[in-house]
Amino acid sequence: MNQASLILHDFQSQPAPHQAGQGAILEWIAAAHGRAETVLRNPATAGEREAIEQRLRKLVLRFGCSTDRIHSRGAFLDDFTHLDWDRMRIFRLDRWPSGAPCGERTRFFQEISRQVFERYYAEAADPPAVLIHVTCTGYASPSGAQRMVARRDWGRATEVVHAYHMGCYAALPALRMAAGCLARGKARVDLVHTELCTLHLDPSQHLPEQLVVQTLFADGVIRYTASPAGDPAGRGLELVATREEIVPGTEDAMTWLVSDYGMQMTLSRKVPDLIRAGLGGFLERLAGAAGVSLAGLRTEALFAIHPGGPRIIDELAELLGLRPDQVEASNGVLRRHGNMSSATLPHVWQAMLTDAAVPAGTLIVALAFGPGLTVSGALLRKAG
Amino acid sequence: MNQASLILHDFQSQPAPHQAGQGAILEWIAAAHGRAETVLRNPATAGEREAIEQRLRKLVLRFGCSTDRIHSRGAFLDDFTHLDWDRMRIFRLDRWPSGAPCGERTRFFQEISRQVFERYYAEAADPPAVLIHVTCTGYASPSGAQRMVARRDWGRATEVVHAYHMGCYAALPALRMAAGCLARGKARVDLVHTELCTLHLDPSQHLPEQLVVQTLFADGVIRYTASPAGDPAGRGLELVATREEIVPGTEDAMTWLVSDYGMQMTLSRKVPDLIRAGLGGFLERLAGAAGVSLAGLRTEALFAIHPGGPRIIDELAELLGLRPDQVEASNGVLRRHGNMSSATLPHVWQAMLTDAAVPAGTLIVALAFGPGLTVSGALLRKAG
Numbered sequence: 001m002n003q004a005s006l007i008l009h010d011f012q013s014q015p016a017p018h019q020a021g022q023g024a025i026l027e028w029i030a031a032a033h034g035r036a037e038t039v040l041r042n043p044a045t046a047g048e049r050e051a052i053e054q055r056l057r058k059l060v061l062r063f064g065c066s067t068d069r070i071h072s073r074g075a076f077l078d079d080f081t082h083l084d085w086d087r088m089r090i091f092r093l094d095r096w097p098s099g100a101p102c103g104e105r106t107r108f109f110q111e112i113s114r115q116v117f118e119r120y121y122a123e124a125a126d127p128p129a130v131l132i133h134v135t136c137t138g139y140a141s142p143s144g145a146q147r148m149v150a151r152r153d154w155g156r157a158t159e160v161v162h163a164y165h166m167g168c169y170a171a172l173p174a175l176r177m178a179a180g181c182l183a184r185g186k187a188r189v190d191l192v193h194t195e196l197c198t199l200h201l202d203p204s205q206h207l208p209e210q211l212v213v214q215t216l217f218a219d220g221v222i223r224y225t226a227s228p229a230g231d232p233a234g235r236g237l238e239l240v241a242t243r244e245e246i247v248p249g250t251e252d253a254m255t256w257l258v259s260d261y262g263m264q265m266t267l268s269r270k271v272p273d274l275i276r277a278g279l280g281g282f283l284e285r286l287a288g289a290a291g292v293s294l295a296g297l298r299t300e301a302l303f304a305i306h307p308g309g310p311r312i313i314d315e316l317a318e319l320l321g322l323r324p325d326q327v328e329a330s331n332g333v334l335r336r337h338g339n340m341s342s343a344t345l346p347h348v349w350q351a352m353l354t355d356a357a358v359p360a361g362t363l364i365v366a367l368a369f370g371p372g373l374t375v376s377g378a379l380l381r382k383a384g
Numbered sequence: 385m386n387q388a389s390l391i392l393h394d395f396q397s398q399p400a401p402h403q404a405g406q407g408a409i410l411e412w413i414a415a416a417h418g419r420a421e422t423v424l425r426n427p428a429t430a431g432e433r434e435a436i437e438q439r440l441r442k443l444v445l446r447f448g449c450s451t452d453r454i455h456s457r458g459a460f461l462d463d464f465t466h467l468d469w470d471r472m473r474i475f476r477l478d479r480w481p482s483g484a485p486c487g488e489r490t491r492f493f494q495e496i497s498r499q500v501f502e503r504y505y506a507e508a509a510d511p512p513a514v515l516i517h518v519t520c521t522g523y524a525s526p527s528g529a530q531r532m533v534a535r536r537d538w539g540r541a542t543e544v545v546h547a548y549h550m551g552c553y554a555a556l557p558a559l560r561m562a563a564g565c566l567a568r569g570k571a572r573v574d575l576v577h578t579e580l581c582t583l584h585l586d587p588s589q590h591l592p593e594q595l596v597v598q599t600l601f602a603d604g605v606i607r608y609t610a611s612p613a614g615d616p617a618g619r620g621l622e623l624v625a626t627r628e629e630i631v632p633g634t635e636d637a638m639t640w641l642v643s644d645y646g647m648q649m650t651l652s653r654k655v656p657d658l659i660r661a662g663l664g665g666f667l668e669r670l671a672g673a674a675g676v677s678l679a680g681l682r683t684e685a686l687f688a689i690h691p692g693g694p695r696i697i698d699e700l701a702e703l704l705g706l707r708p709d710q711v712e713a714s715n716g717v718l719r720r721h722g723n724m725s726s727a728t729l730p731h732v733w734q735a736m737l738t739d740a741a742v743p744a745g746t747l748i749v750a751l752a753f754g755p756g757l758t759v760s761g762a763l764l765r766k767a768g
Contacts (some may be wrong), residue, residue: 001576102486103643109686110641139523139549140641141755147635150756155630156669160756161557164548165523167622173545246539251531257494257524258642259487286539372534 001148003231006174007383008238011350013343014116014221016074018081022067022215022338029064030057031083036097040204059222060268062230065310073218073338075198076112076257084232090199097204098261105199105262107140109165113194113352117148119237120192120223128225129153130181134174134342136256136275137196137263159186165257167370168306169244172378176242178226189226193343195219202263209267215254220340222347235384237349237364242378247278250373272312275369276319282318282375283365285342290379293310297365297379302349302358303327304380307334314369321339329355343370353382360384389613390566390768393620395734397727398500398605400458404450406599406722413448413598414441415467416587420481423542424588426725440590443446445594448599449594449694449722457722459582460496466468475584481588482645485613489583489646493522500646501532501741504576506609510752511538512563512574512609514654518547518558518726520640521580529576543570551640551754552690553628554726556762560626561646562610573610577727579603584646593651600694619768621733625674626762631662634757652707656696660703666759667704667749674763681763686762687711690752691718702753713739728752737766744768 020028034053051130079088087094087135089108089201090100099105113135121127144148145160160279171193173299180188202210229238253268280294287294303326305313309320315325329351333344340347345368352358364380418437427433463472470476473492474484483489497519498535505511516568517529526534543565547558555577562573581601586594613622637652664678671678688711689697697718701711708715713735717728724731729752737741748764 007552037466059395061564095427101644103641103648106642108693112563137526138642140759141549141551141639142630142635143549146630146756146758150632150635153632154633155756158558158630159560159628160630160758161561162548163549165527165544166546167523167525173543176543177561177564180561180568183567184560184564209435244543245540246530246533246544248534248537251526251534255525257487258490258522260485279616370531372539374544376553 005177006226007229007236008224008239008349011222011224011353012347013052013350014118014119015346016076016221018076018078018220019072020075020080021072022065022070025073026060026064026215026309028080028083029203030060032091033060034091034205035085035093036203037206039097050373059206060157060215061212062323066205069159069310069334070338072218075219076196077199080198091203093104093203094260098202100259100359102258106138106140108139109199111197112196113138113144114147115193116221117144117192121152122249123147123152127152127157128188129186130159130161131159131191132161132163132174132177132189134170134191134193135195136165136167136170136341137199138194139164142336157321167346168308168339168341169345169368169370169374169376171293172242172244172368172376175226175239176379179239182228183346188262191226193346194221195341195343197341200264202261202264206331209269212309213265213267214329216339218338218340220337220343222343225347235353236313237353239382239384240379241286241347242285243289244280244374244376245282246374247274252276253373254371256371271373272315273310275375276315278375279316280318283376286350286377286379292363296364298322301326301363301365302329302352304352304364304366305330305344306344307339308316308369330343358382387764390563390619390623391585391613392608392610392733394621395608395737397731397734398503398506398601400605400683402462403450403456403458403459404464405456406449407455409457410444410448412464412467413471413587414444414550415591415758416475416477419469419477420587422544422659423477423481433500442566443590444595444599447595448573449596452634453694453718454600454722455719459603460580461492461572462581464582475587475635477587480645482586485645486642490522490524493580493583494524495523496580497524498531500578500605501528501576505536507536511536512572513541513570514545514573516541516547516558516561516573516575518554518577519579520549520551520554520725521583522578523548524705528578539568550726551667552692552725553724553752553754553758553760555729556626556628556752556760558749559610559623559762563623566610566612575610576607577730578605579725579727581725584648586645586648593653595677595695597649597651600723602724602728604721604731606727606734608730621737621764622767624763624765625670627666627670627673628758628760629666630756630758631658634658636756640690640755656693656699658757659696659759660699662759663700663703666761670763672760679740681707681747685710685747685749686734686736688729688748688750689714689725690728692753733764742766
């Protein structure tokens with residue numbers, strides 16, 4: 001127990017306006033790849049053009065995340081709702097086969113971010129002492145958090161902090177930041193994740209690795225509150241311990257950087273093996289920090305596992321000998337929402353918190369992964 | 385005193401390899417603006433071309449920060465050492481009048497960042513418990529911090545956190561993050577700032593506001609350590625209190641966002657007035673948090689003021705009735721280095737710490753500004 005004691009509660013997710021079945025999304029992405037490739041190759045005949053489109057569709061359907069793993073995903077951008085390329089805001093592929101350059105993607109992120117914070121905080125709401133904005137998919141200052149605070153005239157009550165560009169595991173460093181704020185005497189820390197992953201899709205990138213990424217990631221927005229443990233009368237998840245490690249020699253296994261046409265990800269096939277290889281020791285150390293046994297966690301705890309890839313939940317469940325019910329919340333979030341980067345784990349936590357079948361006292365092992373390779377974890381306990 | 389008690393020490397700045405006098409830098413920037421404009425306008429005759437170059441040179445020399453305010457600035461990029469546009473890495477203006485798109489700027493940032501962390505941490509060095517990487521000028525994961533930790537096999541000892549995209553005032557939220565880590569029981573937190581501001585210059589932007597920004601900002605890299613107060617035997621700066629506020633209704637006064645050709649800043653002329661208007665009350669509240677009187681600070685304390693603009697130090701000194709010696713360290717850093725974004729305040733702190741003429745017990749008011757508008761401050765005390 002090396003953590004300041006805190007409790008997470010009041011989870012509120014904000015669904016993206018455009019929800020679609022994975023089958024329809026795969027078809028949209030296939031069409032975008034076909035279009036990007038025909039723009040780049042400029043085929044002479046309709047037959048050649050059709051052949052390109054067919055080939056790309058086959059590739060996307062072969063390597064993309066299947067509809068049994070992900071049922072639906074959400075997006076904020078209208079572009080995904082039609083195939084009229086001239087009307088696209090980002091994916092005007094005839095002009096930019098990769099989609100628009102960074103500026104337009106940032107502006108869109110900025111607009112959505114503003115709306116998200118406006119919706120989360122009513123004029124008459126009680127301002128948090130600290131507001132942590134978590135994202136790795138858009139960088140515009142003032143951020144949505146800062147703008148809302150400036151408009152509400154909360155500037156003297158609320159400190160804004162950015163937890164940016166850490167990646168899918170960022171909910172966990174953000175949790176440590178919140179714990180630090182509470183340890184310094186702050187009464188209430190709000191955390192808001194705005195991840196617009198679909199904004200960075202590049203339909204000119206046809207490598208299998210890119211097709212996995214493009215058909216896996218989705219948009220996700222969620223807010224929750226960290227208070228000193230015992231503070232709110234209601235239910236919540238108490239933080240018992242956190243642990244974060246960077247796996248040696250893995251610097252190039254996963255990368256995420258600002259590039260010409262949005263942000264670009266690379267993902268080595270070795271990542272699942274690298275995670276599996278180090279995970280046992282990592283969990284021993286996390287359990288040790290909490291003063292509990294790993295064996296006990298493996299039989300008793302629920303596992304909130306970030307679905308970094310389509311198979312990672314299954315693979316870790318197998319490695320650790322977990323029952324399906326121990327990872328059902330993780331699988332459910334993946335099925336309903338896809339990988340929403342840092343917003344994913346909080347959705348899993350929310351599912352576990354609101355599930356009446358999960359009794360108070362249940363321990364929850366949270367696990368996420370990101371560039372570094374960083375393996376990040378926390379042990380939580382359902383309270384209330 | 386609402387802060388966990390910490391002491392800052394072991395400041396080590398890493399000078400950028402290309403140091404140049406402000407006069408020479410102004411001439412380079414004038415030449416770049418002339419070149420960008422001739423590329424955009426494509427003049428028919430040598431005479432027209434010369435007229436464009438002369439006009440842009442005049443503009444840059446008129447609105448740029450003068451050589452009496454800034455003597456020299458440093459940069460990591462070779463481009464600034466010559467005018468052979470074909471040999472430029474970022475400023476190949478014949479191809480891109482704004483300089484290269486985001487990707488190449490990110491890659492350069494990534495290379496320099498790697499080298500900076502390699503130089504800061506020897507193989508045999510003692511790993512910090514937490515390493516906070518502070519920047520608003522390059523986003524690439526794994527970061528230089530993560531790569532160094534992965535290569536050194538420090539992953540089990542050192543947690544890496546990113547304090548990104550907050551702007552010039554980021555040293556202060558980073559300090560609060562460090563205080564939070566120490567409050568959670570961490571023994572040593574290192575902070576490393578890598579700000580490559582010159583990378584985002586856009587010579588096709590000739591507005592006076594842009595000319596001020598382009599001739600003010602410079603690269604800056606610095607590392608320092610936060611330990612529990614009283615821990616290191618030697619000298620350091622103790623954190624007494626911090627305070628941060630967002631000024632209501634100022635969302636559009638200063639912006640900083642990822643755009644097509646690097647990151648772009650806007651800066652309203654009203655910013656100095658907005659800061660001046662709110663500063664008295666802000667300082668009262670900061671002094672109150674520390675249990676000292678503002679009147680006492682105005683006569684006794686030194687002021688570490690972030691040189692957000694060329695005149696802000698003078699203006700605040702006048703507003704607060706400060707003597708020149710109270711702001712000399714701030715002016716000295718501006719003269720020697722320019723505005724190095726978030727790396728600037730730590731350079732001022734370093735100067736105050738190493739200046740034997742500043743006695744132990746001296747109080748230091750740190751002030752910085754950024755998008756929001758955010759006004760951020762801290763009260764420090766020289767110890768040792």
